[in-house]
Amino acid sequence: MTEPRAVVKVVAGQAASDGAGVRLKRTIGTRGLDHVDPFLLLDEVKSEEGADYAAGFPDHPHRGFETVTYMLAGSMEHRDHSGNHGLLGPGSVQWMTAGRGIIHSEMPRQHEGLMWGFQLWVNLPARDKMGPPRYQDIPPDRVPELTTAEGARVRVLAGEAAGRTGPVEGIVTRPLYLDVALPAGARFVQPVPAGHNAFVYVFEGAGRFGGERVEVGHLGVLGPGDRVEAAAEGGAVRFLLLAAQPIGEPIARLGPFVMNTREELMQAVHDFQSGSFLA
DSSP states (O other): OOBBEEEEEEEOOOOETTTTTTTEEESSSSSSOOTTTTTTEEEEEEEEEEGTTTOOOEEEESSSSEEEEEESSEEEEEEETTTOOOOOTTTTTEEEEEETTTEEEEEEESSSSOOEEEEEEEOOGGGGGGGEEEEEOOOOOGEEEEEEETTOOOEHHHHHHHHTOOOOOOOOOEEEEEEEEETTTOEEEEOOOTTTTEEEEEEEEEETTEEEEEEEEEEEEEHHHHHEEEEEEEEEEEEEEEEEEOOOOOOOETTTTTSSSSHHHHHHHHHHHHHHHTT
């Protein structure tokens, strides 16, 4: 290893609403940060008030990218047109490849109490945008969890850390997705392929990444290098670390569709409205 990654941009989460009125905090997919190729969107949902999330995300379509849901607290139910069904509880992961088209819903299984989780959108290259849909529903006990010699607790959702491999498989962008908790004074070092784009999102406490402080509710875009160096700042910190191979293609978005050109977007809208979306 030769060079740790520095934070090149810090973005504060923005209050937003999605689905049928779910209140959330958005960092990727905003005016301040449109995307971090291949990552298109990152939302954090966290509330103990049922009114903030109870309406959920009723049936809606996707085409051309992948959606990833990671739950920390609460319960959500997934259903899609292919008959897939999953109950997402604390620690569970759902990685859904929409491909040419999928219609699904994610609805709360509770009316009050803490609901806390993340939704990530990951782009697909043009050659895979119209491929078959795929669904990976991963319960908490399939997500490896380890504690390093310095006391870092790491959950490995995708990719590899300290010799443990996450359960998400077959993703073209070769993602790394870690949930890292550091006690006060602890450090953590994670190799990341030099050609991959990477970021951290702090959701508890504050940390230093390559010497730059990133506070709770903020995302730090990481520059070039072959590893990420993290340290707790003033107390415990917990953060997501994500990295993946960039696609480097044009991005055209319209609501739940992500393609390469405006013409492809219009075709997606036409297919959905005409009833041929799932053909």
